[in-house]
Amino acid sequence: MRRSMVILTSVLATGALTLTACGSRDDNGGGDSGDNGDSKTLTIGVDAPLSGENSTTGLGIQYGAQIAVDDANKNKLVPGVTFKLKALDDKAQPATGQSNATSITGDKTAVGAVGPLNSGVAQTMQQVFASANMVQISPANTNPELTQGKNWQTDKKRPYKTYFRTATTDELQGSFAAGYAYNKLKKKKVFVVDDKQTYGAGLAKIFAEQFKKVGGKVVQTDHVNTGTKDFGSLVTKIKNSGADLLYYGGQYDESALITKQLKDAGVKIPLFGGDGMFASTYIEAAGASSEGDLVTAIGVPADTLPAAKTFIETYKAKGYKGDYGAYGAYAYDATTAIIKAVKAAVDANDGKVPSDINALRSTVVDEVQKSDFEGLTGKVAFDQYGDTTNKQLTVYQVEKGEWKAVETGTAELN
Amino acid sequence: MNTLPQQLANGLLLGSMYGLIAIGYTMVYGIVQLINFAHGEIFMTGAFGALTVYFYILPDGTAMAVAVPLMLIGGGIVAILIAVGAERFAYRPLRGAPRLAPLITAIGLSLALQEVVRNFYPDADRARAFPGLDTTHDIGSVTIKDADIFLVVAAIVCMSALAFFVRKSRTGRAMQATAQDPDTAQLMGIDTNRIIVIAFAIGGFFAAVAAVAYGLKYGNIDYRMGFLMGLKAFTAAVLGGIGNIYGAMLGGLVLGVAETLASAYIDGIPGMQQLGGQGWSDVWAFALLILVLLLRPQGLLGERVADRA
Numbered sequence: 001m002r003r004s005m006v007i008l009t010s011v012l013a014t015g016a017l018t019l020t021a022c023g024s025r026d027d028n029g030g031g032d033s034g035d036n037g038d039s040k041t042l043t044i045g046v047d048a049p050l051s052g053e054n055s056t057t058g059l060g061i062q063y064g065a066q067i068a069v070d071d072a073n074k075n076k077l078v079p080g081v082t083f084k085l086k087a088l089d090d091k092a093q094p095a096t097g098q099s100n101a102t103s104i105t106g107d108k109t110a111v112g113a114v115g116p117l118n119s120g121v122a123q124t125m126q127q128v129f130a131s132a133n134m135v136q137i138s139p140a141n142t143n144p145e146l147t148q149g150k151n152w153q154t155d156k157k158r159p160y161k162t163y164f165r166t167a168t169t170d171e172l173q174g175s176f177a178a179g180y181a182y183n184k185l186k187k188k189k190v191f192v193v194d195d196k197q198t199y200g201a202g203l204a205k206i207f208a209e210q211f212k213k214v215g216g217k218v219v220q221t222d223h224v225n226t227g228t229k230d231f232g233s234l235v236t237k238i239k240n241s242g243a244d245l246l247y248y249g250g251q252y253d254e255s256a257l258i259t260k261q262l263k264d265a266g267v268k269i270p271l272f273g274g275d276g277m278f279a280s281t282y283i284e285a286a287g288a289s290s291e292g293d294l295v296t297a298i299g300v301p302a303d304t305l306p307a308a309k310t311f312i313e314t315y316k317a318k319g320y321k322g323d324y325g326a327y328g329a330y331a332y333d334a335t336t337a338i339i340k341a342v343k344a345a346v347d348a349n350d351g352k353v354p355s356d357i358n359a360l361r362s363t364v365v366d367e368v369q370k371s372d373f374e375g376l377t378g379k380v381a382f383d384q385y386g387d388t389t390n391k392q393l394t395v396y397q398v399e400k401g402e403w404k405a406v407e408t409g410t411a412e413l414n
Numbered sequence: 415m416n417t418l419p420q421q422l423a424n425g426l427l428l429g430s431m432y433g434l435i436a437i438g439y440t441m442v443y444g445i446v447q448l449i450n451f452a453h454g455e456i457f458m459t460g461a462f463g464a465l466t467v468y469f470y471i472l473p474d475g476t477a478m479a480v481a482v483p484l485m486l487i488g489g490g491i492v493a494i495l496i497a498v499g500a501e502r503f504a505y506r507p508l509r510g511a512p513r514l515a516p517l518i519t520a521i522g523l524s525l526a527l528q529e530v531v532r533n534f535y536p537d538a539d540r541a542r543a544f545p546g547l548d549t550t551h552d553i554g555s556v557t558i559k560d561a562d563i564f565l566v567v568a569a570i571v572c573m574s575a576l577a578f579f580v581r582k583s584r585t586g587r588a589m590q591a592t593a594q595d596p597d598t599a600q601l602m603g604i605d606t607n608r609i610i611v612i613a614f615a616i617g618g619f620f621a622a623v624a625a626v627a628y629g630l631k632y633g634n635i636d637y638r639m640g641f642l643m644g645l646k647a648f649t650a651a652v653l654g655g656i657g658n659i660y661g662a663m664l665g666g667l668v669l670g671v672a673e674t675l676a677s678a679y680i681d682g683i684p685g686m687q688q689l690g691g692q693g694w695s696d697v698w699a700f701a702l703l704i705l706v707l708l709l710r711p712q713g714l715l716g717e718r719v720a721d722r723a
Contacts, residue, residue: 055540196693221691222677223693223694224692224693225696228642233673233678234677236424240417256541260633264559266552281540285543285633287543
């Protein structure tokens with residue numbers, strides 16, 4: 001009896017602890033610009049991880065969108081409409097993302113949503129937005145399936161017409177990284193590791209395929225669990241494999257630990273990752289071990305974009321937390337695309353906000369599809385799948401404790 | 415290159431950490447039959463206590479040889495205070511309650527501690543850098559670093575001290591008596607409440623030692639670090655035979671080695687490629703647990719005690 005009690009309680013408690021980790025939280029971190037007179041308030045939802053894992057980049061998305069909303073309100077971009085941000089924390093958990101999506105679509109003033117950060121979270125949200133016919137623009141998702149369907153390699157088919165993204169896909173990212181690793185870094189033998197999540201596993205697989213295609217060799221592959229801290233066994237395998245490069249598909253939480261443990265074990269090969277690792281937290285967590293590590297990131301460096309100068313100044317001046325570097329400017333452009341679509345809808349309705357929110361949402365989806373303007377990150381426009389037409393990528397390398405852009409280019413398939 | 419010695423070393427190091435934390439589960443269970451699920455969080459607060467000493471109390475640039483003992487003391491104090499406080503204010507009032515009540519309290523306490531650290535410790539909502547001991551040494555084909563040596567030495571010293579304490583000291587024997595039969599022990603003049611507090615304090619201190627080793631080894635800590643480590647340590651305690659302190663240490667080592675070897679070698683077995691690798695290590699570790707419990711329900715070193723529940 002006592003023994004079975006131990007087993008039973010441990011099973012129950014494990015279940016309970018896992019479930020509680022998915023509870024939803026309403027973190028309305030966004031400031032709200034007051035309602036003046038008879039102007040109508042419309043809400044734009046933001047969903048990103050605002051606490052815990054990935055929160056540095058997640059907060060960059062929230063505040064990037066916040067600045068776009070503030071700018072639109074200040075410049076009266078849509079006369080008679082005040083925009084308000086509703087920022088929800090998904091903790092990088094798909095289930096939480098889905099309930100946040102339900103909460104956003106349930107808001108009768110909501111016209112669209114920006115987010116999420118994680119492709120795996122996006123998968124659970126797409127259906128919710130599609131049913132509500134509400135536009136969703138992710139500044140960060142890169143998994144090809146999201147816009148091009150399960151069989152994207154052979155038969156591209158757009159699953160949801162409400163889903164758009166301002167980030168390019170992993171197909172191009174993996175290909176760009178493979179080309180750079182083989183041709184520029186002159187690496188021939190790669191060890192590929194991923195975190196089994198939608199984003200990481202997808203990216204790692206594409207990288208491995210593309211790396212083989214350009215002539216390199218994938219010596220071994222392995223997978224890790226998110227939340228793991230000890231990678232001793234993996235590190236020994238890498239050491240023994242004779243690889244001259246480690247490619248990691250996943251987020252910085254694990255890769256920072258992997259690179260540290262790898263270098264501590266005396267394996268001085270660089271770790272190459274995707275945009276999910278592109279955050280200052282990676283360098284802070286890995287310390288000197290991160291020196292020489294590389295990532296590919298979406299678009300061109302925010303600091304070099306003339307249009308983003310004011311944005312970065314505002315971000316810093318407001319003292320916002322998080323990291324604008326990776327997706328802040330993309331979140332700004334995504335938010336602006338929604339605001340401009342609302343403007344088009346209002347203009348088409350004789351300058352009045354359509355009173356039926358469902359009609360407005362539906363028009364906004366159509367207008368976002370037609371987007372064509374110069375944003376902070378370049379031209380903002382979407383192709384027939386909802387993917388951005390802006391296909392620029394940049395390789396960054398850690399140099400003296402900072403990410404330095406080493407090469408920018410337009411990605412093409414190898 | 416033969417990787418087995420290195421992989422065994424990796425496993426034993428990880429296992430030592432599990433074992434140190436598992437002591438806390440097993441001692442408390444042995445005496446009050448309570449599974450203290452907040453123990454993983456006591457481990458976590460110990461790490462933050464040590465971090466506080468390093469970053470906010472010691473002057474910058476303190477030599478690690480001086481800093482580490484002070485961090486151990488700081489982390490130990492925090493962990494002991496929280497462990498004893500939890501016993502006094504959360505568990506003692508429920509001493510006579512049905513067993514599920516303290517269990518749920520433990521889970522609640524665990525979440526509460528996580529959220530308190532996340533919300534009130536500076537920048538604790540993401541990983542915080544922890545000073546490392548990263549100098550490496552090559553012993554044959556095995557590479558280990560200073561933090562690993564610290565972990566092994568700490569585990570051996572702690573375990574020997576505990577074994578000596580429980581066997582030889584008056585309090586230790588009182589503790590054994592309480593574990594065997596709390597009511598009779600009380601009738602014989604043992605202050606069982608005091609014994610229980612001591613059990614919580616020792617568990618807390620061991621968790622803090624493990625936490626400092628964790629920080630030194632992995633270089634960063636976060637508010638969620640206690641969850642998985644706590645779960646694994648609890649598994650180790652059950653594997654070794656919950657209630658038995660040697661069992662906790664052995665269970666930790668077995669679990670750590672099993673996990674490491676599974677992730678290192680299973681994917682090399684023909685036909686098992688899909689079931690190997692680091693991502694499957696937990697599956698094999700828990701499969702081992704199930705197997706051990708099937709064959710030896712009392713755990714590796716557990717005693718066949720009369721059923722009291």
